[in-house]
Amino acid sequence: MRDAAGEAAQVPGVAWPLVGALPPGARVYAKFAIRSFQKQLAYKFEYFVGVFNGLLFIFIFTSLWRAIYANLESPPAAFDLEGITAFAVFAMIVRISMTQDDMSTVGKIRSGAIALDMVKPMSYFGMMLSECLGQTMFHWFTRVIPVLAVSLLAFDAALPRAWENWALLAIAWPLGYLIMFMVNYLFALLAFWFIETFSFHLMKYGLFTIFAGGIVPVDFFPEWLKPLIESLPFMYILYTPTALFTGHIAGADALRLILLQGAWAVALGMACTVMWRAAQRKLVVQGG
C-alpha cells in the first residue's frame, strides 16, 4: 500500500522495507533516522577525515600505553599490556560508534527555529534521538567498520569469542548511547535559560574526557575518587560497554554495572521530561 501511494504521488522515499512494516507512530522516527543518515553523505571530506581521525587516535593511544608500560617495573593489577591495548582500541571504537551532534538543539533554541519543531505533532526528544541515531548509523558504516578492520589487523586487538561479551555489549551499548544522548540533551536545553552556554559544554566535555574512561580507564583513578566517578553518568557511557565487551568486567559486577546504567537512563529520562516542560514555560519573546 505504501508503495502504491508512493508511486502515484511520485514520492519514492527510501525503499527500506523495514520502515513500511513499522506501526505508523514509530515510522516517522525511523524515517527521521534514515534522512539524517542520508544527510551525512553530503559531506565527503568529513568522511575521509573521520576515518583518518579514528585510526590516528587509536594509533596514538596504543603507542602511549606501550610507552608507559615500558617504564613500569611490573604491570598494574587492573590491566596487563595486552588488556590495556584492547581496552584503548575498543574504547575508541565505542566512542566513534557513539558520535553525536550535541549542538543542533542549541542552535535551534538560539535562532528560534525550535518553534518550527514545536508546531509539529511529535515529541521533540524522539525527533532528536532519531536524528542522532541516523547519524550514528552513518558513522557505523563509514567509520566504525573501516577503523575496526584496520585495528584488528594492525593494533594487536582481537574481537572476543564468547557470546556473553557480545550479549553484554548489546545491552550496555544502547544504554550507554542513551545516557550520552540525554546528557547532551540536558546540557543543550540550558540554552533556553542562558545566552551563552559555551562554558557548560566545556565542563561537559572536560568531565566526559576524564571520567568516561575513553582515555584513562576508571580503574587507574585513586580509590577515594571512585565514589565521585560512580555518581556521575559519564563512566556508564564509554567505560561500561568497553569493559563488558572486552571481558575486563564480568559476572555479578557486569550485572551491577548494567543495572546502574538502567537506573541512570531512567533518572535522566525523567530529568529530560521535567526540563523540557520548564523550558516550554521559559520560551522568550522573539519579534514581539
Add this chain to the structure above:
Amino acid sequence: MRDAAGEAAQVPGVAWPLVGALPPGARVYAKFAIRSFQKQLAYKFEYFVGVFNGLLFIFIFTSLWRAIYANLESPPAAFDLEGITAFAVFAMIVRISMTQDDMSTVGKIRSGAIALDMVKPMSYFGMMLSECLGQTMFHWFTRVIPVLAVSLLAFDAALPRAWENWALLAIAWPLGYLIMFMVNYLFALLAFWFIETFSFHLMKYGLFTIFAGGIVPVDFFPEWLKPLIESLPFMYILYTPTALFTGHIAGADALRLILLQGAWAVALGMACTVMWRAAQRKLVVQGG
C-alpha cells in the same frame, strides 16, 4: 584631545589612558581587544562555571598523577612527583590563559556576515587577533588569577623564584599564544571551501589534546614518536611555555625551543596570508 571630542560627542568610550597614547593605526586594535573584554562580562554564569572548571581539572589531573605515581616502583627519569604536579598545575593554567574562541570566524563565513568585515579598511586577521586578546585578558582576570591563587594554596604548586623562568615565560607565552591563534585561524578558514568542517576541528582538538602537552607531557611519549610531535605546532603552544616556566627545560634547550617557536610563528603567519588570499578568491554567491 581624545577626551574633548569624546565629551563633545557624548561618546565616552572606555577611559583607558593607554589607548589614547597609541598611534591611530594601532588604536583600533586595542579598542577591539577592550570591547571584546567587555563583551565577556555580559555572561555571568560563564564566569562562575569557568573558574569552577579550571579548579576541577587541576584537581583531577594532580590526583591522577598522584595515583599513577603511587603505582610506580620508582619515578620516571623525566619528572618526580613534585615536578609532574607542578607541570600539571601550570600546564592547565597556561591553557586557561590561552582560551580562544575558534569558531566565530567559521560562523561568519557560513552566515556570510564576513562580508561586513571585508568592507572595512582593516586587516581581518588583526581584528580577530585583537578580539581574541580581549577575551584572553578577560580570562586572565576572572579565571587565571583565582585558579592560580587557589592552586598555590591547595595543590602543592609554587611559583618559580628565578627571574630567568619569568623571562622565558614572557617570550614563550606570547609565541605559544600566537601559534595557537594561527592554527585556529587556518582551520577556521577551511569553512570557505567546505560546507561542514566539524571533522577538521575534531582532528585539531584531538591533536591538540594529545600533543600540546596539556595532559601528558611530551617527555612520556616513545622516542620514535618524538620527531612527529616536534614537527607539529602543538607542543609549542602549551608544553614549551610550561616546561620553560617550571624550569623543566633550561639553558641551550630552552633557547632552541624558543627559536623553534619563532620559526613556527613565522611559517604559520605566511600560511595565514596565503590562505586568506585564496579564500577571498573563493567567496561564494549569496543571494545572487
Add this chain to the structure above:
Amino acid sequence: MNEHEPLIRAEGLTRTFRVEESLEGLLGSFKNLFSTRHRLITAVNNVSFDIHRGEFVGYVGENGAGKSTTIKMLTGILTPTAGRVEVADIVPYEDRAANAFNIGVVFGQRTQLWWDLPVRDSFDLLRSIYRVPDDLFTRNYRELAEALHLEPLLTLPVRKLSLGQRMRCDLAAALLHGPKILFLDEPTIGLDLIAKDKMRAMLRRINQTRGVTIILTTHDMDDIEALCGRIMIIDKGSIAYDGSTERLKREHVRHKALEVEFHDYNPEVVAIPALKLLRREGNKQWLRYDPKAGTMHEVISALFRDYCVKDLSIHEPKVEDIVKAIYEQGAAPKAGAAPVHA
C-alpha cells in the same frame, strides 16, 4: 463542532514576560555578574476575537506590538498568562500535539524543510509526522504540486532553491496534511515582484478552493489589500481595529487625493469648496477631496470647466495610510472594534 461557531475563539488573551534588567557600562557589567533584577512586560494585553471558518484575516501591527506572541499562543508554543483560546475546540497550549494536526504554519524567514534533502523527501517526512492517510496524501500532494508548480523542484535539495521557490515548497509543506487553519508569518518577505504576485495568487486560491482559514501577519499592506477580507490591527498589545478591510477604507479615511496637471500655468488657488490644497510642484497640484462638500461629478466638472487641466489622477485612500494613522494615534478608532464575520 457547529458549522456556525467560530473556529478560533480568543477571550481576554494576555501574556507577560519577565525580562532581565542589566546595567550598562564597564562597571555595570561587573555588577551584573551578581545582580538579578527583573521587569515585567505585557506583550499581549486582554485580546479577544473570533475567527470563522474560511476567513482570510490579516493580522498587522508594528514590530513588537504583540503579533507573534499571539500567533505563538494560537499554535500552542506559548502558554498565556491569562485568558483563554480555543482553536477548533482544542486549547492549543494544553494539547500542542492535537492542535498541530489542525494547523499549518509558514514562517517567511525560515524554512521547515530539511536543508540538505530533496523537497519530496521532506514531504515524505511530513507525511509520516502528520500520519497522513495515503489516499489523502496522494490527493493533496497532486493538487498542491500542480497549483504551486512544484514538479521541477521536487528532486532539488532545499538549499538550492531560490527564495520564491522555497516559499512555494514551504507553503505546500504546511498544507500536505490538510489543516483547517494556516498561519502565515510574513510569507512575502524578501520576495521579488514576480514571486510575490505568484505567492498571493496561490494564497487566494488556497483560501477559496480549499476553504482553509488563513491568518496572515505581514508589514506589506499590498498583501492585505490583495488578500484579506478582514483585518485585525494590534497596537501595544491591544486590538486597535478588527473588521472588514472594506469598512476600514470606508470609515476611516474618506478622502481621495486628486493629482492634477495643468496646461502651462499653475493657479494660486483652486476655488472648488470640496478640494483642499495639499502640495504644489511645477505645474502639478495635489488636492484632497472631501465628499461631504460635493459629489465627484460636481468636483470634476467644475475642475475641467474652470481650469485648463492637462492630466488627472484620483488616488484612492490606501489601507497602508489608514493603518499608519492607526499606529500613530494608538487605539483610536475603537468604535470599529467589534468583530465582523466573513
Add this chain to the structure above:
Amino acid sequence: MNEHEPLIRAEGLTRTFRVEESLEGLLGSFKNLFSTRHRLITAVNNVSFDIHRGEFVGYVGENGAGKSTTIKMLTGILTPTAGRVEVADIVPYEDRAANAFNIGVVFGQRTQLWWDLPVRDSFDLLRSIYRVPDDLFTRNYRELAEALHLEPLLTLPVRKLSLGQRMRCDLAAALLHGPKILFLDEPTIGLDLIAKDKMRAMLRRINQTRGVTIILTTHDMDDIEALCGRIMIIDKGSIAYDGSTERLKREHVRHKALEVEFHDYNPEVVAIPALKLLRREGNKQWLRYDPKAGTMHEVISALFRDYCVKDLSIHEPKVEDIVKAIYEQGAAPKAGAAPVHA
C-alpha cells in the same frame, strides 16, 4: 578627480562562478563521495554603467539576477572574472582597504554593530577603524544623532533594539566616516509601515543635504518611487533598463486605469473610444484609458455626461507594474538603456 566625471564607472563587468554538481538520492549521495563535477554560472554578464556624484540609484532585479554580485564587486569583496570597475578612482578589488574609506554599507538583513555593546561603543570602534579625525567625527556624529533620533538609543546594546531602531543605528554607523557612496541592501526589509516611512525620509535627507551618492537594492518599488531618481534593472545578469524613474513611467506604460462606481446599474458597454473594459464587479468597472484616443478632459466629460457615475478613481501606472513587465519580457526595452545623468 573632475567633478563631472562619473564617481563609479563599470565597464563590461562579468563574474562567473564554479558550482559543484551533486547527484541526488541515496546512491547519488554515495557517488558524490568520490566525484567532483563542476558547472559554470554567469551571475553578472558584461554590465556597464556610470554613476555620478549625488545620484540616488535604485538597483533592482529578481532574486538571483546578479544584484548582490555586482554590489560585492563594487565594494571590493569580489574580483570580477572580466571587465573593470572604478569607484572614486580606485579599483575596489585591487585595493579593498582604500576603497573602504570611500564607501558605507548597510545590509538590511544583518547588522554591522556589535551585538552586545551599547550603540555608542560601536560608533567609537568605527571611529577608530576609519581613523576619523576628531572634529569630523564630532560633527558627523551630532548631525546623524539628531537626524536619525538616536539620542535615546545610544546607551542600549544592539540586541535590545527593535528592527527599526537597529536600522537607524546601522545607517548612522555607515555614515560616521563621511563616505562618498552609500550601498544599501534592502534597508527597509521587515520594517513596519511607520519605521519604513522614517527610514525613507532619512535616506532622502542624507542624499539631499549631505550629497552622498546612494545605490539602493530593494524589492519594494515604493522605496524606488519614493527615493530614486534613476533606476537600473538587472535581469539574468544583464542590464535590462537604465534611466530615470520618470522616463520609465512615461515611456513604458502610458495607460492609466479608471475605477468607476455607477449609481444602481452597471452598463454593459461604456461607449467611449478611449476606454477599454478591464474588469466588472458589482456596480464597479475598471477601464483602461488610452491617451491617444482622447484627452482626459474629453473622456471624463463624456463619462459624467453619458453615465450616472457615483464615484471615480484614476490610477496612475505604478513603477511596480512596469518593472514586473520588464522582468517578464526579459531585456525588451533596450531602447531606453542608455545611461541618464542626474
